[in-house]
Amino acid sequence: GHKMLIDVMEKPEVLFPAHLTLEEAALKIQEKSEERFYDDIIVVRDHDKYFGTLSVRKLLEALTFRSLMLARDENPLTCLPGNWAIKRYIDEKISKNEKFDVIYIDLNNFKPFNDYYGFAKGDEVIVSLGEILKRIQRKYGCFVGHIGGDDFVVVCKPELSYKIASEIVEEFEKLLPYFHGEDYQKGFYISYNRKGEVQTFPLLSLSLAITGTSTRRIESYAHLASVASEVKSMAKQVAKTTGKSAIFEDRRMDQNGNLKSYYRGECGCEEDSLKSTEINWK
The missing domain is CATH 3.30.70.270 (Reverse transcriptase/Diguanylate cyclase domain)
Known part of the structure; x- marks a missing residue:
């Protein structure tokens, strides 16, 4: 028989509110399990409504770029x-x-x-x-x-x-x-x-x-x-x-x-x- 999509899809471990700063998002990544660490980040807003996805690689690149900018004055x-x-x-x-x-x-x-x-x-x-x-x-x-x-x-x-x-x-x-x-x-x-x-x-x-x-x-x-x-x-x-x-x-x-x-x-x-x-x- 037919199954509902929600019954077969893999649920995200961690939801990331859209208002998080880069630093806060980087901290929240640590809540993900090792085997799913590089899964795309699920971004939500307004009481956990789906907003979009973001790759961990993109997040880390943005964080690295920000760190390099700050490092010019350390x-x-x-x-x-x-x-x-x-x-x-x-x-x-x-x-x-x-x-x-x-x-x-x-x-x-x-x-x-x-x-x-x-x-x-x-x-x-x-x-x-x-x-x-x-x-x-x-x-x-x-x-x-x-x-x-x-x-x-x-x-x-x-x-x-x-x-x-x-x-x-x-x-x-x-x-x-x-x-x-x-x-x-x-x-x-x-x-x-x-x-x-x-x-x-x-x-x-x-x-x-x-x-x-x-x-x-x-x-x-x-x-x-x-x-x-x-x-x-x-x-x-x-x-x-x-x-x-x-x-x-x-x-x-x-x-x-x-x-x-x-x-x-x-x-x-x-x-x-x-x-x-x-x-x-x-």
Whole structure:
């Protein structure tokens, strides 16, 4: 007898929504079984309605081309996209009116660390932080970049930014015993400050500032960087006071509609145990 086509056709293992970015699609490919890895990708939209197909080869070619474009501006130490690649990526998202967060990351007291432990050790710290961000990129499908020196960025979905920031701190703090050696047990080291004076410094920590397009209108990459610099300054102040990593978010509104920055507390602990402090936006 006759059979329905749906009864004899091979069902696709994974459906790819049409709105996925190249990076997100590349991550989703990993869900396919090895024997069907190179089967054409089934693209859907509007509640899984068929939209078309795309060969894995075409997707990988597009991803490779994008990577090569970004590689024209990459940091030689971490091999992460550099300043111009970051600017292009963010300006493109702004032009499309996409909602996204940017996590700005930098090391606290990195200069005295370099002076005390040596520049080779300092380079190891930068490379290690870069590797942490690469793992974050693979896990969440976000964009990561190296602005320069000890400054990095992560561009991600707003709902993921705090989770990612916390994970970065957690992974970084696991490396502190290696970075500091015997000084790790003491919890400090003695080096020279910018004035050439002997000073006691805490162990390395991170300042993370989260801002984005979900709480304010951002006109350009330069505008975003300007907004972020204020949030970064607050994170730096807290980290300097506590001697530990700090995450600041520029996303809360008060009852009058004014923006507030939001300190999510000292990192390295579970989110539900964080002590939070609101600070009026100035």
